Amino acid sequence: MAVTDFRRQFAPRPPRQRSIPRGVYAIAVALLVWFVAWRMFNGVWTLPLQSAEVTPLHLWLNEVNAWVRDNRDSNVLFVLVFDSIRIGVGAVAALFAQLFVQTDVGLQLPEIGWLGVVALVTWVAAAVGNYRVAILTAVGFTAFGVLGVFTEAMWTFALTLTAVLFSVAIGLPLGIWAGVNKRVNGILTPILDFMQTLPSFVYLAPLALLFLIGPASAVIATIIYAVPPIIRLTAHGIRSVPATIAEAADSLGVSKRQRLMTVLLPLARNSMVVGLNQTVMAALAMVTIAALIAGPGLGQLVVQALQSLNVGRAFVAGFAIVVMAIVLDRVTTAASRRAELSARHSTPLRRRRRIIALGAGLLVVAAAVYLSRSVLAAARFPAEAAVGEALGARINDVSAGFQNTFSVFTASLKDGFTIRVINPFQGLLTATPFLVVMLVILVIAVTVGGIRAAVISTICLLLIIAVGLWEDAMITLASTLIATVITMALALAVGVIMGRSDRVDRWLRPGLDAAQTMPAFVYLVPFLGLFGPSRFTAIVAAIIYAAPVAIKIIAEGIAHVSAEAVEAAQSTGASPWQTISKVQIPLAASSITLAANQGLIYVLSMVVVGGLVGGGALGYAVVAGFSQNALFGKGLAAGVAIVLLGIMLDRITQAAVARRRRIVPVTRRVRDVTAPLPVTH
Amino acid sequence: MSATTLTPTASATSDTAVDFAVRNLWKVFGADAQRIASDPSFTGHSAAEILEETGCVTAVRDISFDVAHGEVFVVMGLSGSGKSTLVRCLTRLIEPTSGQVMLEGQDIMKLGAKELREVRRRRVSMVFQHFGLLPFRNVLDNIAFGLEIRGIGTAARYERAREVIDLVGLHGYEERFPDQLSGGMQQRVGLARALASDPDVLLFDEPFSALDPLIRRDMQAEVIRLHRDMGKTMVFITHDLSEALKLGDRILIMRNGELVQIGTGDELVGAPADDYVADFVSDVDRTQVLTLRWVVAPVPEGLPTDGPGLPATTVIVDAIPTVLGSTVPVRVFDGDTLIGVVDRDAILREIMGVKPAAVRHGGASRAGARAGRVG
Amino acid sequence: MARTPLRRRYIAGVASVAAILLLATGCSSSLNTAAPAASGSAAKPCGTVNVAMNDWTGYTADAAVFSYVAEKKLGCTVKQSSINEQVAWQGFANGTVDVIIENWGHDDLAKTYIADQKVAVDAGPTGNVGQIGWYLPPWLAAAHPELLDWNNLNKYASQFATSESGAQGQLLDGDPSFVTNDAALVANLKLNFKVIYSGSETALIQAFRTAEKNKTWLIGYFYEPQWFISEVALKKVKLPAYTAGCDTDAAKVACDYPDYTLNKVMSAKLDKSGSPAAALVKKFNWTNDDQNLVAKYIATDKMSPEAAAQKWVDANATKVDAWLK
Numbered sequence A: 001m002a003v004t005d006f007r008r009q010f011a012p013r014p015p016r017q018r019s020i021p022r023g024v025y026a027i028a029v030a031l032l033v034w035f036v037a038w039r040m041f042n043g044v045w046t047l048p049l050q051s052a053e054v055t056p057l058h059l060w061l062n063e064v065n066a067w068v069r070d071n072r073d074s075n076v077l078f079v080l081v082f083d084s085i086r087i088g089v090g091a092v093a094a095l096f097a098q099l100f101v102q103t104d105v106g107l108q109l110p111e112i113g114w115l116g117v118v119a120l121v122t123w124v125a126a127a128v129g130n131y132r133v134a135i136l137t138a139v140g141f142t143a144f145g146v147l148g149v150f151t152e153a154m155w156t157f158a159l160t161l162t163a164v165l166f167s168v169a170i171g172l173p174l175g176i177w178a179g180v181n182k183r184v185n186g187i188l189t190p191i192l193d194f195m196q197t198l199p200s201f202v203y204l205a206p207l208a209l210l211f212l213i214g215p216a217s218a219v220i221a222t223i224i225y226a227v228p229p230i231i232r233l234t235a236h237g238i239r240s241v242p243a244t245i246a247e248a249a250d251s252l253g254v255s256k257r258q259r260l261m262t263v264l265l266p267l268a269r270n271s272m273v274v275g276l277n278q279t280v281m282a283a284l285a286m287v288t289i290a291a292l293i294a295g296p297g298l299g300q301l302v303v304q305a306l307q308s309l310n311v312g313r314a315f316v317a318g319f320a321i322v323v324m325a326i327v328l329d330r331v332t333t334a335a336s337r338r339a340e341l342s343a344r345h346s347t348p349l350r351r352r353r354r355i356i357a358l359g360a361g362l363l364v365v366a367a368a369v370y371l372s373r374s375v376l377a378a379a380r381f382p383a384e385a386a387v388g389e390a391l392g393a394r395i396n397d398v399s400a401g402f403q404n405t406f407s408v409f410t411a412s413l414k415d416g417f418t419i420r421v422i423n424p425f426q427g428l429l430t431a432t433p434f435l436v437v438m439l440v441i442l443v444i445a446v447t448v449g450g451i452r453a454a455v456i457s458t459i460c461l462l463l464i465i466a467v468g469l470w471e472d473a474m475i476t477l478a479s480t481l482i483a484t485v486i487t488m489a490l491a492l493a494v495g496v497i498m499g500r501s502d503r504v505d506r507w508l509r510p511g512l513d514a515a516q517t518m519p520a521f522v523y524l525v526p527f528l529g530l531f532g533p534s535r536f537t538a539i540v541a542a543i544i545y546a547a548p549v550a551i552k553i554i555a556e557g558i559a560h561v562s563a564e565a566v567e568a569a570q571s572t573g574a575s576p577w578q579t580i581s582k583v584q585i586p587l588a589a590s591s592i593t594l595a596a597n598q599g600l601i602y603v604l605s606m607v608v609v610g611g612l613v614g615g616g617a618l619g620y621a622v623v624a625g626f627s628q629n630a631l632f633g634k635g636l637a638a639g640v641a642i643v644l645l646g647i648m649l650d651r652i653t654q655a656a657v658a659r660r661r662r663i664v665p666v667t668r669r670v671r672d673v674t675a676p677l678p679v680t681h
Numbered sequence B: 001m002s003a004t005t006l007t008p009t010a011s012a013t014s015d016t017a018v019d020f021a022v023r024n025l026w027k028v029f030g031a032d033a034q035r036i037a038s039d040p041s042f043t044g045h046s047a048a049e050i051l052e053e054t055g056c057v058t059a060v061r062d063i064s065f066d067v068a069h070g071e072v073f074v075v076m077g078l079s080g081s082g083k084s085t086l087v088r089c090l091t092r093l094i095e096p097t098s099g100q101v102m103l104e105g106q107d108i109m110k111l112g113a114k115e116l117r118e119v120r121r122r123r124v125s126m127v128f129q130h131f132g133l134l135p136f137r138n139v140l141d142n143i144a145f146g147l148e149i150r151g152i153g154t155a156a157r158y159e160r161a162r163e164v165i166d167l168v169g170l171h172g173y174e175e176r177f178p179d180q181l182s183g184g185m186q187q188r189v190g191l192a193r194a195l196a197s198d199p200d201v202l203l204f205d206e207p208f209s210a211l212d213p214l215i216r217r218d219m220q221a222e223v224i225r226l227h228r229d230m231g232k233t234m235v236f237i238t239h240d241l242s243e244a245l246k247l248g249d250r251i252l253i254m255r256n257g258e259l260v261q262i263g264t265g266d267e268l269v270g271a272p273a274d275d276y277v278a279d280f281v282s283d284v285d286r287t288q289v290l291t292l293r294w295v296v297a298p299v300p301e302g303l304p305t306d307g308p309g310l311p312a313t314t315v316i317v318d319a320i321p322t323v324l325g326s327t328v329p330v331r332v333f334d335g336d337t338l339i340g341v342v343d344r345d346a347i348l349r350e351i352m353g354v355k356p357a358a359v360r361h362g363g364a365s366r367a368g369a370r371a372g373r374v375g
Numbered sequence C: 001m002a003r004t005p006l007r008r009r010y011i012a013g014v015a016s017v018a019a020i021l022l023l024a025t026g027c028s029s030s031l032n033t034a035a036p037a038a039s040g041s042a043a044k045p046c047g048t049v050n051v052a053m054n055d056w057t058g059y060t061a062d063a064a065v066f067s068y069v070a071e072k073k074l075g076c077t078v079k080q081s082s083i084n085e086q087v088a089w090q091g092f093a094n095g096t097v098d099v100i101i102e103n104w105g106h107d108d109l110a111k112t113y114i115a116d117q118k119v120a121v122d123a124g125p126t127g128n129v130g131q132i133g134w135y136l137p138p139w140l141a142a143a144h145p146e147l148l149d150w151n152n153l154n155k156y157a158s159q160f161a162t163s164e165s166g167a168q169g170q171l172l173d174g175d176p177s178f179v180t181n182d183a184a185l186v187a188n189l190k191l192n193f194k195v196i197y198s199g200s201e202t203a204l205i206q207a208f209r210t211a212e213k214n215k216t217w218l219i220g221y222f223y224e225p226q227w228f229i230s231e232v233a234l235k236k237v238k239l240p241a242y243t244a245g246c247d248t249d250a251a252k253v254a255c256d257y258p259d260y261t262l263n264k265v266m267s268a269k270l271d272k273s274g275s276p277a278a279a280l281v282k283k284f285n286w287t288n289d290d291q292n293l294v295a296k297y298i299a300t301d302k303m304s305p306e307a308a309a310q311k312w313v314d315a316n317a318t319k320v321d322a323w324l325k
């Protein structure tokens, strides 16, 4: 009895044995049909559209664009709604900008000077967190000056702060509402899912249309991007308050308000802080990207560096962003921990001592502010102390040397891969009649994800045809799939090693975290130097961007395979390779599928960025539509097509995750782990 | 012997005031709840059948009982039999589907949200299996929580909380947090929190099920002591028969949401309503539970009137020395009335667990009291 | 117990921070209130000028010199922000942009913002004449002069093929935001070419530089004035001649690009403000050579735009003085 149980648990599981051969069979037939159709009907019914060509739908969207531009001053909706939102948000942003960045008058120094800024943020870090994060903050903010990007960094900081403020003001009540009300939660969840699969570049153009360009619209774009985590995690925190505790409170006769204030909110606090942390990180990532709609800050430096292929400058700006991300992350984390600890360990004596220390700190802040307002060196970071430019130049030299040395190798690598892999696969997708491609996708959707996924896929594909971008969508799909496959191969290799060894994990994790914090652009610059503008470059950038997430998820999955199962395998004499392939990977199957899901979404969110470096197709259409009025409509349609591809791939893989999960349960829910760190689209 | 201190008041309803009067209480989970509770066509169907047909879970099914003032009323049944649902219906933590719940003559079902809160704040408190403590509050603040939400000032509620802390033996633990306490200590906090508002009735939902056996025994003793000292009415849920017998003045046995039998401990053991109850009580040491009432034989002719006598409420085990020490059958009195005798054979039969035909017959004769068997 | 004092503490904390900041900012006069250091004397204070920064180096050169003069000679505060050339026009509507210092055509935008909305005004030509077209690296033009006529391109299409363009020849384009008719041109001239976008001016330049160095085949979109032409003398390919109106329908274009008279555009707000900066925008005027020189300082000599501007301004005092009169 025990023996059979054991076998049932650890041998290849029956459900897989049953379903896979049938699925493999179906997919094999579909692929065969595909191949034959490709050979026979090459180039027929492929729904092509040249890059300058547009459809009536695109033209109509152009007209909408023109209409808005012409009527935004007279239209009530714009004057009352969009403009007042923009002005309100802009006013708050301007306030922070004045404090931290520059005033509009005179020398245009920050109101409290750079020294005052550093002193103030350090004090805040000490007050909400602890002395360690305070030191980190002081060092980090001074580093902005040393890197020569103080003003830009402060713009980024001010806009992030504004966006976070609004995100919290909007997200907290919504999250609470969703937490206590099932119906609201049911309505919000799919909207948030959708918002999080939406690549951020896609909504910049429509946003600029509604809110114009500049800091205010940068903040609005950032709010849209950053608000989901706090809503989601607030609601999640409230909903996961143990029923036993809520019930006990009810039995004591709490009113609804008391229940919320004394039980639900305190218990949801940790989850809310995690949400706040994710919101802050997402805001930082998006503020950077909002450089494209004239959002000031470090993002501008990165965009400029991208345009002049200046690796050194991109690095300096990117490094500053990573520093800010680390500071914000550590301070919010420390703040949550401190609130918890102080409730427990504070004695009146300790409390008094702390208050005195903070009061003294406040005097130091005041002194620093005073100094900043009277001494120029304390007001404007002394340029002599900045080393950013020199650092950038050094990096440029190194990178130029590297490029010269390897240019032959990189060129042949790129050409070889493009000719052997990208072109054939893309050809298969674009040169086969669209009906055949649809059919193949549907067979795969049914097999991997089930009927529901297939229905959604059909709808998505039909809509892609309707927006007139089938061929572009297929090119993008080809690159996306190639990038995802490589990402997964990489993630499996690294993730398994990481999951099996704590030491490797400790070594790699900070690097992965930092890689996830970097704005997506920053990667592009060196690869652009190495490979030139091409689909290959876009694919490499996407892999680099998506791999950290996938690696982390797989490592987690492998690490959480029950130790007993591994011991059992080892006790039967399994070699390390057998343990990996026969126990750990099968048992981590749902994590691996989840990694594939996230990998796909991340890769897809790089499509637009890829468009900036020769990725072509949908990404190019979005970028071009963003910058050329004649292509506005097409760009918008391309954005929609990317979203549709995203929904399709997401649904198929999600359904696959759900199926796997039924076989091997994992504790974490898919949506709750989307971004352990910020998602930089 | 603790059982003797809690010797049951035998009758279902006594002269004393009734705290809870429950009539025809139903709780059905699911969309069709109302219909199932009111439609007589479901009468013959088991809970499992109803679930199959309608997808609804019948957790409490047409249950009626009274809880007397000062009584410890135990509800017992296997897991999933609807005990927790039943006790939550008493203060509408779970909204009953239909039926009546009267608290000291007041119809709970008719109360508005605010009045209901008042009932929960002042008159009925509850102790939970998993304690339900607020992890971010220390012991003192947890205990004072109920008073805090009543709007009582800090000083006053801490004073009261400290009184209760002494009462449940938590002295010195005021500043601890729940996760720094053992399960038993945590449940003392739960108990103290319930007592803090000085309610008329305490509800316990399997309060000791999650505790180690030794600690459970301590806590049971604690409850018995508190009941003796304060005389509060208690409704106590358990799935543990020995706990039920130890604490309960009367015991209600539930199965699949239905009432199977109500009675004192010795009634259940002595006259189980059906095989379900009989099975339940089969492992009980009968000598510890049954009183002489259940083993008396008719007075034989010519019994000397100067022999030893015992009250009918004496538990068998307590009667052993007297009966074995006597050469003649011992006379058993209900008050002043002689109701029969007990001899050595009868006692030995009980000790050895041999059930005389008369007792089994007694059980069968009570079959009228059985709830209609389902199935 | 933990709640109330905690809240009170936060309130007290926030209040004291606010109080101290107010004290510190209110009691001391800020450096900001001091007059900015300006060597030039201006009758009217200049204020802030928002300059849109487009992506090509020629533009950077114009903007750098303009900003340098405005800041150093007029005491203006110049805020530069990187925005795509067409997106920048939107900035006139909400005050994000005051000046576009080098504009290439864009009749549609001019109609919307200058004629209809009246939020911008044409500030006159920059003195530069722009020429967009298809260019070859010099070695290729020398080796195959026939390629300088578009009619011969198809014959050599396969030579231009790359891994990106597959079997077709590659026509390398620039930033997606640049004005281009190339995709339509390729289609309408029935060329066996595929347009590949390099993504930026820098990428284009690198491609041409590499092609010249390694003697590889390349044809691409380029334009003048451009400093790079003085480093590598790219040769322009002859396309069917431009005639007025031949490019009206973007999808049907089959002719060369027109000559662009590059001009400056500024916000109506700045125009009306009477700021000396407005006058500077109008008077700013220089030659293609001037621009190429400054652009070369920036791109090849890796000088910062500001330093490049300073070098040029110091060397061309008379020209600059004429702008300031």
Ligand SMILES: Nc1ncnc2c1ncn2[C@@H]1O[C@H](COP(=O)(O)OP(=O)(O)O)[C@@H](O)[C@H]1O
Residues within 6 Å of the ligand: B029, B030, B057, B058, B059, B077, B078, B079, B080, B081, B082, B083, B084, B085, B086
């Ligand atoms: N909220 C609910 N929804 C549906 N069914 C429930 C709910 N709560 C309890 N039940 C069901 O009601 C029955 C009785 O549950 P419960 O009262 O908790 O039993 P007990 O406390 O005796 O173990 C069980 O079958 C349980 O699954």
Ligand SMILES: [Mg+2]
Residues within 6 Å of the ligand: B080, B083, B084, B085, B206
């Ligand atoms: Mg229960």
